Amino acid sequence: MGIIELEHINVDFPQKKGKTVRAVHDVSLNVEKGDIYGIVGFSGAGKSTLVRTINLLQKPTAGNIKVDGKDFIKDGKQVISNKDLQLARRKIGMIFQNFNLLNETTVLENVAFALKHSKLSDEELEKKSLELLDLVDLKDKANFYPVELSGGQQQRVAIARALANEPDILISDEATSALDPQNTQQILDLLKKLNKKLGLTVILITHEMDAVKKIATKVAVMENGQVIENGNLKQVFLHPKKELTKRFVGGSLEAISTLSSLSLGKLGPDEAVYQLVYSVANVTKSIIVELYRETGAEASMLYGNVELLNDEPIGTLVVSVKGDPEKQKQAREFLEKQDVTLTRLDEKGNLYD
Numbered sequence: 205m206g207i208i209e210l211e212h213i214n215v216d217f218p219q220k221k222g223k224t225v226r227a228v229h230d231v232s233l234n235v236e237k238g239d240i241y242g243i244v245g246f247s248g249a250g251k252s253t254l255v256r257t258i259n260l261l262q263k264p265t266a267g268n269i270k271v272d273g274k275d276f277i278k279d280g281k282q283v284i285s286n287k288d289l290q291l292a293r294r295k296i297g298m299i300f301q302n303f304n305l306l307n308e309t310t311v312l313e314n315v316a317f318a319l320k321h322s323k324l325s326d327e328e329l330e331k332k333s334l335e336l337l338d339l340v341d342l343k344d345k346a347n348f349y350p351v352e353l354s355g356g357q358q359q360r361v362a363i364a365r366a367l368a369n370e371p372d373i374l375i376s377d378e379a380t381s382a383l384d385p386q387n388t389q390q391i392l393d394l395l396k397k398l399n400k401k402l403g404l405t406v407i408l409i410t411h412e413m414d415a416v417k418k419i420a421t422k423v424a425v426m427e428n429g430q431v432i433e434n435g436n437l438k439q440v441f442l443h444p445k446k447e448l449t450k451r452f453v454g455g456s457l458e459a460i461s462t463l464s465s466l467s468l469g470k471l472g473p474d475e476a477v478y479q480l481v482y483s484v485a486n487v488t489k490s491i492i493v494e495l496y497r498e499t500g501a502e503a504s505m506l507y508g509n510v511e512l513l514n515d516e517p518i519g520t521l522v523v524s525v526k527g528d529p530e531k532q533k534q535a536r537e538f539l540e541k542q543d544v545t546l547t548r549l550d551e552k553g554n555l556y557d
């Protein structure tokens with residue numbers, strides 16, 4: 205049993221003249237307790253609308269929703285009372301791209317605000333808020349105002365506030381999108397720490413595959429309101445089935461920027477660029493050397509990197525293979541037989557089509 209079970213969810217928005225927009229279309233997802241579940245897709249894919257159904261900030265038009273064993277929606281109808289929903293929502297924290305902090309109050313008061321419904325005394329409230337700030341390493345900023353903090357620090361305050369009611373689930377909606385790479389890394393590290401330390405289940409909505417690669421255990425790719433591919437991160441990353449997923453996986457920002465800085469110019473008919481993604485543990489021999497030995501085709505390396513995908517080393521190589529059409533064919537056949545995910549790229553690092 206998953207902590208979040210979504211079955212056949214539709215979300216329709218009525219438009220003028222009786223038309224409707226289907227923002228979420230027949231989505232089923234099962235999130236297990238302790239998952240860091242990445243949901244990726246371009247802007248407008250339906251990510252936010254989908255996750256807002258989890259706590260019924262957005263009511264679905266059809267489908268079933270069950271959270272922590274409790275039915276929220278059955279056949280598109282709310283079956284949880286509003287009072288129970290209010291309590292259940294406290295166990296689902298949310299953080300957003302723009303932090304949503306109260307700028308006229310201190311960091312400490314921002315966190316304490318989330319506990320205003322509790323019966324804690326002022327003293328207990330302050331103690332608990334300081335503990336939460338300690339958890340995100342910001343105890344020393346308790347009396348600062350949000351504007352006096354960096355973006356990354358403001359997001360950490362938002363995380364402390366989201367944790368005030370000891371939620372089981374934290375929904376992060378593009379929480380790192382407005383941050384620079386260093387602050388992004390800090391927030392991702394913090395989410396992973398909270399996942400490990402508190403057993404927090406995290407839903408990570410993002411348009412950046414790089415964020416998902418760093419911490420997610422599972423991933424769902426959305427397009428036009430639908431989940432087009434989902435599963436274990438490594439499985440999806442190493443064996444993407446859909447073109448869009450390949451684009452996200454292959455769209456390693458670093459590889460693309462390296463390729464564009466090389467300014468290769470239009471590729472000739474005797475040249476092809478390939479991206480190879482593989483598990484370092486499985487591929488021990490040099491594919492480039494073997495390629496030459498087997499086919500006589502020469503490959504030069506344009507980009508190479510090893511990164512940790514959820515703590516497992518994954519290699520990415522971008523190579524340019526030169527040779528006449530017959531050699532190209534042999535080279536491609538050889539590469540396809542290897543234990544790698546092969547994607548052909550154009551001179552700018554985009555998918556070749």
Ligand SMILES: Nc1ncnc2c1ncn2[C@@H]1O[C@H](COP(=O)(O)OP(=O)(O)OP(=O)(O)O)[C@@H](O)[C@H]1O
Nearest residue numbers: 217225226227245246247248249250251252253254
């Ligand atoms: N309240 C609404 N009324 C009408 N259409 C809406 C509404 N909310 C969202 N949509 C539409 O639903 C689709 C999905 O939007 P959604 O915000 O969920 O996408 P997203 O993947 O989260 O993108 P982004 O990252 O840009 O928010 C879009 O086409 C959007 O225009």
